[in-house]
Amino acid sequence: MKPDHTLQRPARIDLPRLLRRIAALAEVGAIDGGGVCRLALTDEDRMGRDLVVSWMRELGLSVSIDGIGNVVGVRAGQEDLPPVMTGSHIDTVRTGGRYDGNLGVLAGLEVMAALDDAGIATRRPLAVAFFTNEEGARFAPDMMGSLVFQGDLPLQQALDTRGIDGTTVGENLARIGYDGPAPAGQNRVHAFVELHVEQGPVLEHEDVTIGAVTGVQGIHWTEFTVEGTSNHAGTTPMRLRHDAGIVAARIACFVRDLTRELGGAPLATVGQVQFFPNLVNVIPNRAVFTVDLRNTEGPVLADAVQRTLAYAMDVAKAEGVRLSHRTLADFAPVAFDEGVVARVESIARRHGHSVRRMPSGAGHDAQILARMCPAGMVFVPSVAGLSHNVAELTHDHDIQAGADVLLDLMLELAA
Amino acid sequence: MKPDHTLQRPARIDLPRLLRRIAALAEVGAIDGGGVCRLALTDEDRMGRDLVVSWMRELGLSVSIDGIGNVVGVRAGQEDLPPVMTGSHIDTVRTGGRYDGNLGVLAGLEVMAALDDAGIATRRPLAVAFFTNEEGARFAPDMMGSLVFQGDLPLQQALDTRGIDGTTVGENLARIGYDGPAPAGQNRVHAFVELHVEQGPVLEHEDVTIGAVTGVQGIHWTEFTVEGTSNHAGTTPMRLRHDAGIVAARIACFVRDLTRELGGAPLATVGQVQFFPNLVNVIPNRAVFTVDLRNTEGPVLADAVQRTLAYAMDVAKAEGVRLSHRTLADFAPVAFDEGVVARVESIARRHGHSVRRMPSGAGHDAQILARMCPAGMVFVPSVAGLSHNVAELTHDHDIQAGADVLLDLMLELAA
Numbered sequence: 145m146k147p148d149h150t151l152q153r154p155a156r157i158d159l160p161r162l163l164r165r166i167a168a169l170a171e172v173g174a175i176d177g178g179g180v181c182r183l184a185l186t187d188e189d190r191m192g193r194d195l196v197v198s199w200m201r202e203l204g205l206s207v208s209i210d211g212i213g214n215v216v217g218v219r220a221g222q223e224d225l226p227p228v229m230t231g232s233h234i235d236t237v238r239t240g241g242r243y244d245g246n247l248g249v250l251a252g253l254e255v256m257a258a259l260d261d262a263g264i265a266t267r268r269p270l271a272v273a274f275f276t277n278e279e280g281a282r283f284a285p286d287m288m289g290s291l292v293f294q295g296d297l298p299l300q301q302a303l304d305t306r307g308i309d310g311t312t313v314g315e316n317l318a319r320i321g322y323d324g325p326a327p328a329g330q331n332r333v334h335a336f337v338e339l340h341v342e343q344g345p346v347l348e349h350e351d352v353t354i355g356a357v358t359g360v361q362g363i364h365w366t367e368f369t370v371e372g373t374s375n376h377a378g379t380t381p382m383r384l385r386h387d388a389g390i391v392a393a394r395i396a397c398f399v400r401d402l403t404r405e406l407g408g409a410p411l412a413t414v415g416q417v418q419f420f421p422n423l424v425n426v427i428p429n430r431a432v433f434t435v436d437l438r439n440t441e442g443p444v445l446a447d448a449v450q451r452t453l454a455y456a457m458d459v460a461k462a463e464g465v466r467l468s469h470r471t472l473a474d475f476a477p478v479a480f481d482e483g484v485v486a487r488v489e490s491i492a493r494r495h496g497h498s499v500r501r502m503p504s505g506a507g508h509d510a511q512i513l514a515r516m517c518p519a520g521m522v523f524v525p526s527v528a529g530l531s532h533n534v535a536e537l538t539h540d541h542d543i544q545a546g547a548d549v550l551l552d553l554m555l556e557l558a559a
Numbered sequence: 560m561k562p563d564h565t566l567q568r569p570a571r572i573d574l575p576r577l578l579r580r581i582a583a584l585a586e587v588g589a590i591d592g593g594g595v596c597r598l599a600l601t602d603e604d605r606m607g608r609d610l611v612v613s614w615m616r617e618l619g620l621s622v623s624i625d626g627i628g629n630v631v632g633v634r635a636g637q638e639d640l641p642p643v644m645t646g647s648h649i650d651t652v653r654t655g656g657r658y659d660g661n662l663g664v665l666a667g668l669e670v671m672a673a674l675d676d677a678g679i680a681t682r683r684p685l686a687v688a689f690f691t692n693e694e695g696a697r698f699a700p701d702m703m704g705s706l707v708f709q710g711d712l713p714l715q716q717a718l719d720t721r722g723i724d725g726t727t728v729g730e731n732l733a734r735i736g737y738d739g740p741a742p743a744g745q746n747r748v749h750a751f752v753e754l755h756v757e758q759g760p761v762l763e764h765e766d767v768t769i770g771a772v773t774g775v776q777g778i779h780w781t782e783f784t785v786e787g788t789s790n791h792a793g794t795t796p797m798r799l800r801h802d803a804g805i806v807a808a809r810i811a812c813f814v815r816d817l818t819r820e821l822g823g824a825p826l827a828t829v830g831q832v833q834f835f836p837n838l839v840n841v842i843p844n845r846a847v848f849t850v851d852l853r854n855t856e857g858p859v860l861a862d863a864v865q866r867t868l869a870y871a872m873d874v875a876k877a878e879g880v881r882l883s884h885r886t887l888a889d890f891a892p893v894a895f896d897e898g899v900v901a902r903v904e905s906i907a908r909r910h911g912h913s914v915r916r917m918p919s920g921a922g923h924d925a926q927i928l929a930r931m932c933p934a935g936m937v938f939v940p941s942v943a944g945l946s947h948n949v950a951e952l953t954h955d956h957d958i959q960a961g962a963d964v965l966l967d968l969m970l971e972l973a974a
Contacts, residue, residue, distance in 0.1 A: 344794025363793065365839055375944050377828035377851045378778065379759025379920030382818050384944070389829055390815050396808035403797045413792035414804055416837050419830065424780055424849040424887065426830050426947075434839040436792045472839065505794030529790050529799070532841075 155255075155262035155555070157547040162254040163540060169195060169234065169250065170242035179534025180242050184235040184277035184288075185213070185307075185316035192234050193322060196249060196274060203256050205272070209324025211299045212292040213276040213317050216326075219256050221269035221558065226332040226517075228266075228558040230255065230550060231273030232340060232509060233289070237281045241536020243341045247524075249274045251339045251547040255554055266558035268334055275509045276313075276322075283307040290512035295329035335557045336513035337484060339522045339550045341538045343506050345529025353497040353545045355523030356488035360504045360511040361409065361438045362445040362477035368395065368456060372465035374421060374429035386464045389419050389428035394459045399435055399452055406448055408441035409503055434472065440503045442477050477503075478511040484520030484553075491552045497545050506531075522549050570670075570677035570970070572962040577669040578955060584610060584649065584665065585657035594949025595657050599650040599692035599703075600628070600728065605735035607649050611664060611689060618671050620687070624739025626714045627707040628691040628732050631741075634671050636684035636973065641747040641932075643973040644686040645670065645965060647755060647924060648693030648704070655694075656951020658756045662939075664689045666754045666962040670969055681973035683749055690924045691728075691737075698722040705927035710744035750972045751928035752899060754937045754965045756953045758921050760944025768912040768960045770938030771903035775919045775926040776824065777860040777892035779852045783810065783871060787880035789836060789844035801879045804834050804843035809874045814850055814867055821863055823856035824918060849887065855918045857892050892918075893926040899935030899972075906967045912960050921946075937964050 172195060173188035175181045182188040197215060200207050205217030218227055232248025252272030259266070275293060280286025283305050291297035303314030317323040342348075347355055372386035392414075399412035413436040420430035435452060439445035453469065460467035485501065492499035504511075504521060513519045524546035527537040538546075587610060588603030590596045597603040612630060615622050620632030633642055647663025667687030674681070690708060695701025698720050706712035718729030732738040757763075762770055787801035807829075814827035828851040835845035850867060854860035868884065875882035900916065907914035919926075919936060928934045939961035942952040953961075 342794065343791050344796075345790065345799050346794075346796060349799060361793065374948075375760065376758055376920060376946055377826065377830055378776065378853055378922075379757065379761075379946070380826075380944055381759075381761060381824070382815075382826060384760050384764060387815075387828070389832070390811060393808040393811035393815075393829065396805060397812055400797075400802075400805050400808075409796070411792065411795075411797060413802070413840070413842055414808065415792055415834065415839050415841050415843060417804070417832060417834050418837075419832050422831050422833075424831050425828065425851050427828055428830060436840050438793055506791060507793075529795055531791055531794070533789075 153262050155258040155264050155551055157254055157258050157544060157551055159540060159544045161257065162250060162543065162547060165199065165250045165253065166242060166246060169246055175239065175534060177534035180236045180240050181238055182234065182236045183238060183282045184279065185282065185313065185320055187320065189235055190320035190322065196234060199253055203253060203260065205256065208326040209322060210293065210326040210328040211323060212289050212302050212328050213322035213324065214273060214289045214293050216271050216273040219270045222265055222267050225268045226334040227269035227271040228554050229271040229273055229333045229336045230338060230554060231275065232338050233278030234274045235277055235279050237279050237532045239534055241531060241533060243536055243538050244343065244531050245278060247341055247538065247543065248339045251550050254547055255551045258551055266555065268558040270554055270558055278509055283313050287507055287509055287512050290509035292328045293331055294512045294516050296515065299328050333513065333517045335484065335517055336510055336519040337522065337550065337553050337557070338508060338510040339546045340508060341531060342523040342526045343531035344526065346502060347523060347525035348527060348529065350500065352500045353525065353542060354492035354499040354549055355502045356485050356492065356499055357480060357504050357521035357523055358485055358501050359440065359477060359479040360507060361440045362442050363473055363475045364437045364445055364449050365472035366435045366469050367472050368433055368435065368467065368469045370431045370460060370465050370467055372429050372463065375427045377425040377427055380427060385427055387427050388431040388465055391460050391463050391465055392417060392431035392433045395435065395456050398455045399437065402448060402451060406439065406444055408439040408444040410444065410448060411438040438505065440477055478514055480514060480520040481518035484518050487553055487556055488520055488522055488549060491549050495545065495548050522546055522553070568677050570673040570679050570966055572669055572673050572959060572966055574955060574959045576672065577665060577958065577962060580614065580665045580668065581657060581661060584661055590654065590949060592949035595651045595655050596653055597649065597651045598653060598697045599694065600697065600731035600735055602735065604650055605737065608737060611649060614668055618668060618675065620671065623741040624737055625708065625741040625743040626738060627704050627717050627743050628737035628739065629688060629704045629708050631686050631688040634685045637680055637682050640683045641749040642684035642686040643969050644688055644748045644751045645753060645969060646688030646690065647753050649689045650692055650694050652694050652696040652947045654949055655947060656949060658951055658953050659758065659946055660693060662756055662953065662958065663754045666965050669962055670966045673966055681970065683973040685969055685973055693924055698728050702922055702924055702927050705924035707743045708746055709927045709931050711930065714743050748928065748932045750899065750932050751925055751934040752937065752965065752968050752972070753923060753925040754961045755923060756946060757938040757941045758946035759941065761917060762938060762940035763942060763944065765915065767915045768940065768957060769907040769914040769964055770917045771900050771907065771914055772895060772919050772936035772938055773900055773916050774855065774892055774894040775922060776853045776855045777857050778888055778890045779860060779864050780887035781850045781884050782887050783848055783850065783882065783884045785846045785875060785880050785882055787844050787878065790842045792840040792842055795842060800842055802842050803846040803880055806875050806878050806880055807832060807846035807848045810850065810871050813870045814852065817863060817866060821854065821859055823854040823859040825859065825863060826853040853920065855892055893929055895929060895935040896933035899933050902968055902971055903935055903937055903964060906964050910960065910963050937961055937968070
């Protein structure tokens with residue numbers, strides 16, 4: 145349906161229409177338990193892409209596909225200016241939910257449809273995008289498509305990336321027909337806003353409907369390897385032990401306790417550990433484990449990393465074991481545009497929704513777009529904080545609330 | 560060679576002969592690195608048994624095999640009394656050494672040979688035994704043969720035991736031809752002494768040659784399962800976490816620290832741990848780990864177990880996770896006969912060897928025999944404390960020292 149700009153009336157989100165699109169997209173790559181498996185650039189991803197592109201075309205959007213497979217649908221504005229863009233991703237992890245990423249893309253489409261219904265034209269063009277391989281579950285790094293779109297990741301380097309099955313991004317893009325002609329890395333965007341499920345428990349826990357996302361916290365991942373001596377647990381006195389396992393345990397306790405001392409919004413997780421030989425009655429001669437440290441404040445995060453390393457070296461020395469470590473990830477915190485954050489807050493309040501400022505704990509395409517234009521995000525609650533899980537759920541009324549905020553936010557930014 | 564009792568002179572251990580037997584037995588089931596794989600009741604075990612039995616017969620011993628495959632070779636005494644017995648086992652773990660168990664059996668044979676060489680007759684008969692499935696690496700429980708020999712484990716129950724490959728002890732015994740006719744569980748033994756490698760680092764560390772083993776420490780194994788909630792490490796504030804992993808880490812630190820407070824000779828080991836889903840950025844929803852607590856004092860061990868359980872419940876409650884536990888092993892400490900221990904000390908000193916009293920950290924057949932007669936053990940140093948390892952090593956001069964002590968010990972007990 146083409147917009148009829150002569151019939152202008154308040155635009156309204158059509159929740160059933162949005163929910164139908166969410167359900168239809170969730171059928172592509174559906175897995176048991178209500179979840180979705182559409183790893184980037186698989187046949188399932190292609191089918192999902194085809195479906196969303198068909199909806200873009202039904203809405204009369206001008207669809208372009210760039211060399212990394214990012215798809216952008218543009219709704220013309222009254223003036224030929226850089227667009228106000230929304231969007232997210234439609235790839236999922238192996239046992240993903242139906243809202244992560246998909247909600248942002250489909251709510252963007254719903255905004256377009258609602259404006260069409262209301263006959264509203266905007267001064268600036270509006271665009272809805274889905275970016276390739278946001279999850280990073282098949283190809284590293286994650287947020288690959290937005291990085292190429294923004295220009296920090298060279299296209300050819302992205303195309304040459306080999307995934308977990310040994311094939312490259314480039315050959316998979318060609319195979320599924322999404323190696324598009326649009327130039328990547330030279331885009332101009334006036335502002336970028338992304339609606340996303342929180343993927344955490346804070347909004348639900350505090351009974352708040354809308355998160356005005358202030359930025360993305362910094363992330364530092366370290367993998368520690370402790371090498372001690374394997375000996376019989378029954379014949380080796382405590383004083384003669386070089387136990388790799390106890391060193392891992394002490395560091396895990398240290399980083400947990402450290403979060404009580406630090407400023408910012410400190411997070412510390414030891415999610416992965418392996419002991420060798422991993423037998424009841426043998427002192428571990430090797431422990432490999434990860435420490436995931438996050439903070440909204442860059443200097444506090446750096447301090448946490450340093451203190452953890454210093455403690456780890458001390459405790460390893462005391463136990464007489466060797467310690468090595470490597471950095472698996474290191475992202476500085478990203479601050480979203482204060483103007484966008486303030487708009488999210490005020491629009492949410494205008495709609496009668498409770499709202500709070502909060503950092504994002506996970507990475508999102510919006511943090512990459514923030515390098516090229518004012519950017520921000522709108523969070524809606526995740527039931528039980530679950531995400532990357534087939535049981536991922538956001539209630540319909542929260543989807544409505546989020547889409548309402550997105551609609552007004554895009555209208556304001558495009559005015 | 561038959562003993563010629565008319566030519567009595569001091570008996571002397573022939574070290575080269577003992578070492579040759581050790582080397583020959585180590586060739587049966589030899590594996591890379593100088594180790595041995597002779598799991599109980601395998602073809603390799605049968606070949607090892609056949610070799611040792613052939614040596615028993617060469618020495619003129621009266622060989623009997625009981626229903627669980629224990630083999631006893633008896634050298635007649637001047638009086639028909641219950642024998643003074645030595646022995647150990649010749650089964651090994653999958654990557655075992657050549658001394659663990661084997662040394663005790665072959666030193667026992669060497670004692671017989673030395674007495675023959677010297678033309679010495681003893682008042683009591685002397686016996687050397689090897690017991691079936693001491694290691695428990697294929698069939699549980701360990702020390703199975705001595706348990707049946709002593710009478711606490713019914714023969715049929717042992718025969719019906721299924722191993723890691725699904726077959727029973729009984730069918731394997733029949734297959735290798737070691738389901739013997741001698742009655743099990745009705746034996747009379749005057750005293751039992753066992754020479755064994757320490758399997759720990761204490762003797763080497765203290766530069767002591769002979770361990771006069773005072774008993775076997777008590778052992779308590781607990782498997783803990785902690786069940787929390789898996790959530791995103793980046794989106795879940797610390798206060799909302801139910802992290803199974805941190806509870807495991809705290810308990811591991813607790814038991815280590817507890818050993819500093821306890822009396823006796825406390826040992827605590829967390830050797831085995833598994834996190835689920837075991838991903839860098841996911842809070843573990845499940846941690847399964849073991850706690851191995853040991854002590855020479857039964858009441859102190861029981862106290863350690865109780866304090867660990869109480870702490871575990873507290874820390875689990877504080878984190879909001881479920882905790883369950885099951886006991887995997889629970890053996891009370893065993894005290895060896897004071898008279899035997901004192902004899903080991905005085906004989907070692909008479910030979911000019913340094914000696915210390917010490918508990919055994921590992922389980923041994925002697926602790927089962929201690930239920931039916933005065934029993935004791937002689938330890939010799941393990942290089943680097945290594946055992947259950949192809950690199951297991953006891954120096955030749957220590958083997959000589961241990962065999963010398965064993966010889967005199969048996970002579971004194973048989974007088």
